[in-house]
Amino acid sequence: xKQPVTFYSEGFQLVGDVYYPEGLQPGETRAGIVLCHGYTGxxxxxxxxxxxxxxxxxxxxxxxxxxxxxxxxxSKSRLAPYSRVxxxxxxxxxxxxxxxxxxxxxxxxxxxxxxxxxVWAGAIDARVKCxxxxxxxxxxxxxxxxxxxxxxxxxxxxRSKTDRVERAQKGxxxxxxxxxxxxxDRQSAELAAAARRDNPAAVSSIPLExxxxxxxxxxxxVVDKIAPRPILFITSDNDRLxxxxxxxxxxxxxGEPKKLVVLEGYGHYEVYEEPAFSEVMNxxxxxxxxxxxxxx
Numbered sequence: 001x002k003q004p005v006t007f008y009s010e011g012f013q014l015v016g017d018v019y020y021p022e023g024l025q026p027g028e029t030r031a032g033i034v035l036c037h038g039y040t041g042x043x044x045x046x047x048x049x050x051x052x053x054x055x056x057x058x059x060x061x062x063x064x065x066x067x068x069x070x071x072x073x074x075s076k077s078r079l080a081p082y083s084r085v086x087x088x089x090x091x092x093x094x095x096x097x098x099x100x101x102x103x104x105x106x107x108x109x110x111x112x113x114x115x116x117x118x119v120w121a122g123a124i125d126a127r128v129k130c131x132x133x134x135x136x137x138x139x140x141x142x143x144x145x146x147x148x149x150x151x152x153x154x155x156x157x158x159r160s161k162t163d164r165v166e167r168a169q170k171g172x173x174x175x176x177x178x179x180x181x182x183x184x185d186r187q188s189a190e191l192a193a194a195a196r197r198d199n200p201a202a203v204s205s206i207p208l209e210x211x212x213x214x215x216x217x218x219x220x221x222v223v224d225k226i227a228p229r230p231i232l233f234i235t236s237d238n239d240r241l242x243x244x245x246x247x248x249x250x251x252x253x254x255g256e257p258k259k260l261v262v263l264e265g266y267g268h269y270e271v272y273e274e275p276a277f278s279e280v281m282n283x284x285x286x287x288x289x290x291x292x293x294x295x296x
Contacts, residue, residue: 002051005062009090010083012073016043016064016091019051021294024060024100031105031294032060032095036088038112039079039182039210040203042070046272050109053281058294062095077175077203079210081117081217088121092128105129107292109284112242112268113137115233116219119250122229123222130292131231132284135242135268138223138250140214146243147183156181160211173207181210185240187267220253227255232287234261234271234280241268259287 001020006013024030033054035047043063051061066087067074088108096103107130110118115136122131137143145153167173223231231254235247244262251260261283266276288294 002048005094007064007090007094009067009087012067014064014067014073014087014090015071016062016094017048017051018095018098019048019055019061019063020100021055021058021060023058028295029100029102030058030060031107031288031292031296032062032098032101033107033109033288033292034088034091034095035061035063036084036108036110036114036117037063037065038110038114040077040178040206041112041114042202044070045202046111049272049277050111050281053285054109054288057285057289059288060095060098060101062091064091077206079113079206079213081113081120081213084117085121085124088117089125092121092125096127102296103127105292105296107131107288110134110136111271115247116217119219119223119226119231120217122231123219123225126229129229130288131226131229132234132287133231133247133250134234134280134284135236135239135271136219136233136247136250137242138220138246138253139218140216141218142249143242143246144211144214146245147185147241156211160208160215163208164212167209173209175205175207178204178206181206181208183241185268187238187240187270189269220249223250223254228257230257230287230291232259232261232283234263234283236263236266236268236271236276238265239268257291259283 065072108118109132111134115133122128233247235244
């Protein structure tokens, strides 16, 4: 069962959905999981499938849109990575306030850039008991540099510098095509385009300030603060949008308990479709069942 909800982060109203598992009895509480989408995603893109699988495992699940995304309030289409972390923590608070949720048993799950967001959120808030980061980013500059030729990289930095001055002087960032910042990989670009065509909340242009935002947000700085709470990393050896090195470096810096799962042969957006989707969700459910059982 899906129930639309609203809650607040830094004074802005966020829009979300709570997914309840079948068989939930009156007065019973279950563990809850907050799902976090990626760079330019929205809650209804991919995440309902994750919620369905986690419901089947007995969990209560919350999806939501960050500030300025979907129907949530706030400046539209901004990355604002540190603000997103506060959105996640507000989501944890809201989910824990529901009478059906055990507030001491809440996990978070993030995919793509959401995989970076949940690392940071988990590192600074001990209320988060279990974390899963899928095809996530560990170091913004390394990631953006790794998927570009040298000329493209230096051109992007120059455009970003010019835009930084414009923002300081005039208060607004230039909007550009999404693909100019988030380079499409030929391997799975059509899968992403097809999913976005079917979602009216998906955006096609984003501000150049995304570059600075990305360069200044490096979850590697804080991933070691999560231990002794558990974290699972899932990546793919053939991801050409977010190379596996990103998850590997996060894993190397994390404390125990931790685990790294490397899928074989899948591109970035292929992890949202079968058969890769099950290869993501099977270890995810197993991780939560080990460290965050749905029922206590």
